Amino acid sequence: xxxDIHDLVRRLIGNDxxxxxxxxxxxxxxxxxxxxxxxxxxxxxxxxxxxxxxxNATTTRDRQLVAIAAxxxxxxxxxxxxxxxxxxxxxxxxxxxxxxxxxxxSAG
Numbered sequence: 001x002x003x004d005i006h007d008l009v010r011r012l013i014g015n016d017x018x019x020x021x022x023x024x025x026x027x028x029x030x031x032x033x034x035x036x037x038x039x040x041x042x043x044x045x046x047x048x049x050x051x052x053x054x055x056n057a058t059t060t061r062d063r064q065l066v067a068i069a070a071x072x073x074x075x076x077x078x079x080x081x082x083x084x085x086x087x088x089x090x091x092x093x094x095x096x097x098x099x100x101x102x103x104x105x106s107a108g
Contacts, residue, residue, distance in 0.1 A: 005035050
């Protein structure tokens, strides 16, 4: 996965306002699940991005991230909590999953 996608996600997490339009623009043509999940989290209509992310998720890590984002978008706090805990046990370096959980907690 290109480092620039990771950089975009870090910028999103760091509240860089310029990251959102870059993510949404790049997600129009990129099939990387991490980028598509980030786009879904910032888009007014997340379903298309989530569907594309799910269709391109080939690893367990990516599929779990898509499920986490979908639970967040649906405001399913109980499922989100369980998915994040399980995911971060196996992938403690996934800062986007941790950020999603924090966003959900602060919104609730």
